[in-house]
Amino acid sequence: MGQAIQLKRGNSANLASLSLVAGEPAFVLDTGKLYIGTGTDKVLINPDQGTVASADKWTTPRTITVNGDATGSVQIDGGSNVILTITETASGVTAGTYPKVTVNAKGEVTAGATLTTSDIPTLTLSKISDAGTAASKSVGTASGNIPVLDSNGKLDTNILPALALTSTNVVASQTAMLALTAEPGxxxxxxxxxxxxxxxAAGASTLANWQELLTPTDSVTSVAGKTGAVTLTSSDVGLGNVTNESKATMFANPTFTGTVTLPTPSSGDNSTKGATTAFVNNAIAIIDGGIF
Incomplete structure (x- = not known):
């Protein structure tokens, strides 16, 4: 029986650390590849058909295209990096700032509008930081309420107590006056x-705050000899012979009695003045030519 030739064998995961001497073979079990050592490296002697270990670029370039909410395209041949510029499809909303927007399921703004009354929720006072203390009060006339003016611009009389603008106090001495509980006025x-x-001025216990009211130096005890509620007549003041007549009627067609004295007009006066006897006698003397 001949001798068997045994080859180094293993999986591709350990191929990187495999070291072969020149001419030494090694078989990769999980890929079926056969390598021969060169002394410094190893060479694959059964590569896949139709493939190469490396290439500078593709034989046929390819175009990458993006469509939909954004568009763009770029051609790539594998020889270098490329940049794909994408243009977002316009949503139809005019550029600007909107307090209210509508967003679709993709997060895109599809509409913009201003706020309406219905958009603003009802806020409780606890959520408003600068409302002031008066905002938490109710309107009314009860204790703790804020009163409002009526249609005449005045407060309800039930709100204001009866006010005395001046209180009169009768006292018998300065000490009693300074002991009064009084207010200015x-x-x-x-x-x-x-x-x-x-x-x-405030401070009734201070004498300087009290001002004496001036009164006439002499008191009137009677008028024309009368006291009490006095009603005078013309006789009471020496005018018993005087007729109470208006100026308008007094000099309209008056009737004189007794001896009436008038100022004598100058000679030759041709006015409507009253002519006295002296004026008449003088006028007659001028007319008379005399005796010769």
Whole structure:
């Protein structure tokens, strides 16, 4: 029986670390390849039919094309890297800034619009940081409410208490006046001085804040000899003979009685002035030519 020739054998995973001496064969079990050592490397002696170990480029170039929401194409022959430029298909929305947009399932903006009332949700006060404390109050007249003006621009009378603009206090001394609980505008009638003071500034206990009200130096005790609620007549003031007549009727067609005295017009006066006897006598004397 002849001797068998045994070859080195193994899988392609270990091929890279395989070292063969010149002329030494090795068989790769999982690919069926046979290699022969050269002393420095190994050579494949049964390559696949119709293939080459390497090539600079493809015999027939190929074109890569992109269609759909984006378009573009580039030709490649394997000889070098290429760049495929893609142009996005216009969505039909005019360029700009929109507060509200519509997006399709691909994440593309298909429409833009402005906000409407229905787009704004109802916000509770807790979500508004600068509303102020008054915003949390209710409108009304109860405690803690905010009152509103009526149609006349005034507050409801139920809101404001009755106000006294001036309070009059009768006191018998300065000490009592300074002890008053008073506000500016209040009066203090001093019976010890027969004088009245008004509080002109806050602080009723400070004498300088009280201002004396001026009164006439002499009091009127009677009028034309009458006291109390006085009603005067013309006789009360020495005008008993005077007729209460208006100027409009007094000088319209008056009737004179007694001796009426008028200023005498100058000689030759031809106006509508009243002619006195002196004026008439003088006029007659001028007309008379005299005796010769």
């Amino acid at each position: 209040d009066l203090a009638v001093r019976t010890d001085l027969n004088k009245t003071f008004i509080l002109k």
